Amino acid sequence: MDTETAAKNGIALLTLAEKFVEKSLLALLVLIPVGVLYFSMYKIWPGLELQPHDFKAVTVQPLAPEHSTPRLLRISRGESEVRQVVFAKVHKAASTTVQNILLRFSVFRALNILLSKRQHQIGERTDLIQGIVPHPEGNNKTFDILCVHLIFNASNVAKFFSDSAIRIAILREPLKQTVSALAYYSKNFPSKILKRGRAKHPQDPINGFLRHPEDFYDFGNGPAFSYVNNRMSVDLGFDRTNFETGKTNVSKIEAFIKQVEEQFDLVLISDYFDESMVLMRRYLNWAMKDIIYIKRNAAHFPKDSVWHRDINRNATVMERFRTWNLIDYKLYEHFEPKFLDTIKQEQLFKEEVSAYAEILSKVSNFCLRDAARTKIFHIPESEWTEEFAVTEFDCKLMLLSEMKFIKYARLLQRARFNQTNNKMYEGKVHK
Numbered sequence: 556m557d558t559e560t561a562a563k564n565g566i567a568l569l570t571l572a573e574k575f576v577e578k579s580l581l582a583l584l585v586l587i588p589v590g591v592l593y594f595s596m597y598k599i600w601p602g603l604e605l606q607p608h609d610f611k612a613v614t615v616q617p618l619a620p621e622h623s624t625p626r627l628l629r630i631s632r633g634e635s636e637v638r639q640v641v642f643a644k645v646h647k648a649a650s651t652t653v654q655n656i657l658l659r660f661s662v663f664r665a666l667n668i669l670l671s672k673r674q675h676q677i678g679e680r681t682d683l684i685q686g687i688v689p690h691p692e693g694n695n696k697t698f699d700i701l702c703v704h705l706i707f708n709a710s711n712v713a714k715f716f717s718d719s720a721i722r723i724a725i726l727r728e729p730l731k732q733t734v735s736a737l738a739y740y741s742k743n744f745p746s747k748i749l750k751r752g753r754a755k756h757p758q759d760p761i762n763g764f765l766r767h768p769e770d771f772y773d774f775g776n777g778p779a780f781s782y783v784n785n786r787m788s789v790d791l792g793f794d795r796t797n798f799e800t801g802k803t804n805v806s807k808i809e810a811f812i813k814q815v816e817e818q819f820d821l822v823l824i825s826d827y828f829d830e831s832m833v834l835m836r837r838y839l840n841w842a843m844k845d846i847i848y849i850k851r852n853a854a855h856f857p858k859d860s861v862w863h864r865d866i867n868r869n870a871t872v873m874e875r876f877r878t879w880n881l882i883d884y885k886l887y888e889h890f891e892p893k894f895l896d897t898i899k900q901e902q903l904f905k906e907e908v909s910a911y912a913e914i915l916s917k918v919s920n921f922c923l924r925d926a927a928r929t930k931i932f933h934i935p936e937s938e939w940t941e942e943f944a945v946t947e948f949d950c951k952l953m954l955l956s957e958m959k960f961i962k963y964a965r966l967l968q969r970a971r972f973n974q975t976n977n978k979m980y981e982g983k984v985h986k
């Protein structure tokens with residue numbers, strides 16, 4: 556059985572199991588305290604577990620031979636595809652779409668991803684890397700792909716990834732990024748403090764925030780607990796001690812920008828998303844098929860929602876917000892022109908981006924409209940790509956939510972761990 560069919564089986568099983576878990580959980584919650592349930596779920600409901608033989612079908616492709624990819628600036632394009640990628644998943648900067656691309660790339664090559672055992676992220680509040688799914692080939696092996704949330708700390712990350720892994724970050728225009736985070740978290744995961752801000756500014760929370768960001772922020776908890784205080788810089792590792800003082804310190808901010816410059820090979824800009832993906836593909840020497848996507852995780856609000864109020868962009872308001880979000884502004888103002896400059900120097904770049912956009916729209920039409928009927932779709936060979944097929948399974952993966960995809964990737968990795976360690980039919984869940 557080929558990998559794709561096998562993976563397909565895996566995903567179908569996963570969906571089934573998830574439905575079952577959802578229903579059973581509801582029933583269980585009535586009977587047993589939540590803590591006990593979570594702790595002993597496997598023991599109480601052995602039937603819920605995906606069985607090892609369900610995964611027997613997954614053909615584990617051998618990893619590509621260890622090739623030491625030189626640092627980005629030194630690579631001569633046209634070598635084999637880069638398979639080791641560290642992606643700093645910055646909040647609300649289209650990073651879930653990039654994550655989906657990286658996850659798909661990993662699934663089809665049986666790459667090992669740094670994943671948390673339980674959550675869909677390693678940590679949003681700390682830069683510690685712990686509680687991870689073991690590497691199938693042993694504890695001192697480096698992983699191939701990082702694409703889940705954590706607060707970036709280069710020396711911690713270096714414990715899990717080879718120095719030759721390409722480091723990529725992504726940024727978004729700070730006003731858009733913050734407003735998007737404010738709306739998204741207020742709607743989906745409202746903290747006490749976001750609710751407080753909302754209550755103070757019920758009719759117009761965005762403009763309320765821009766004028767009074769402190770109403771939506773808990774100074775006691777600090778920036779790792781917030782998504783609306785320079786979150787991009789926090790994600791990329793800006794020092795969180797004495798944060799409010801730090802963000803008025805221009806030389807500290809400049810040193811941080813220099814650090815990002817040194818720690819990352821490529822800083823993408825999500826406001827130029829397709830350009831970013833084309834640039835990434837060129838640097839990683841990936842195929843066009845590797846970077847196709849269907850846009851995900853974009854916030855949807857009804858037209859009359861308070862989250863659609865026009866933003867008051869008068870100078871006073873913008874200056875207030877800029878002061879609040881100064882680190883992110885400085886960071887963006889450094890890397891956005893740099894990005895534009897980089898793509899300007901690329902040859903035939905615009906041409907490739909429009910070819911890409913055309914392919915994306917065909918893929919999207921196929922996946923959202925025709926996939927159930929036609930099953931497979933061919934993108935013909937052109938100057939920009941070899942011929943490739945998009946299957947129903949590709950569509951499914953592109954449309955998979957972050958949480959589901961992470962669960963699926965974790966199961967594949969555990970199956971690979973079992974296979975490598977010949978533990979397929981032993982009784983215990985490994986630690």
Ligand SMILES: *[C@@H]1O[C@H](CO)[C@@H](O)[C@H](O)[C@H]1NC(C)=O
Pocket residue numbers: 692693694695696
């Ligand atoms: C760790 O690496 C050493 C050599 O680099 C090797 O001998 C050893 O077997 C490895 N241990 C595991 C658990 O993979």
Ligand SMILES: *[C@@H]1O[C@H](CO)[C@@H](O)[C@H](O)[C@H]1NC(C)=O
Pocket residue numbers: 682708709710711792794
């Ligand atoms: C990264 O983590 C280490 C501990 O592992 C810590 O000593 C160091 O200060 C951290 N670096 C930054 C920039 O926060």
Ligand SMILES: *[C@@H]1O[C@H](CO)[C@@H](O)[C@H](O)[C@H]1NC(C)=O
Pocket residue numbers: 800804805806807810
């Ligand atoms: C600003 O940051 C730099 C570098 O971290 C530090 O040496 C300096 O003391 C800071 N200045 C103030 C006024 O806090």
Ligand SMILES: *[C@@H]1O[C@H](CO)[C@@H](O)[C@H](O)[C@H]1NC(C)=O
Pocket residue numbers: 867869870871872
């Ligand atoms: C900007 O808007 C704020 C809030 O509506 C208002 O108080 C302020 O006077 C305006 N400033 C200018 C320069 O228009």
Ligand SMILES: *[C@@H]1O[C@H](CO)[C@@H](O)[C@H](O)[C@H]1NC(C)=O
Pocket residue numbers: 604605606607610966967969970973978979980981982983984985
């Ligand atoms: C891996 O093996 C353990 C037992 O050693 C088993 O409980 C678990 O279900 C297996 N996982 C997968 C994904 O095959």
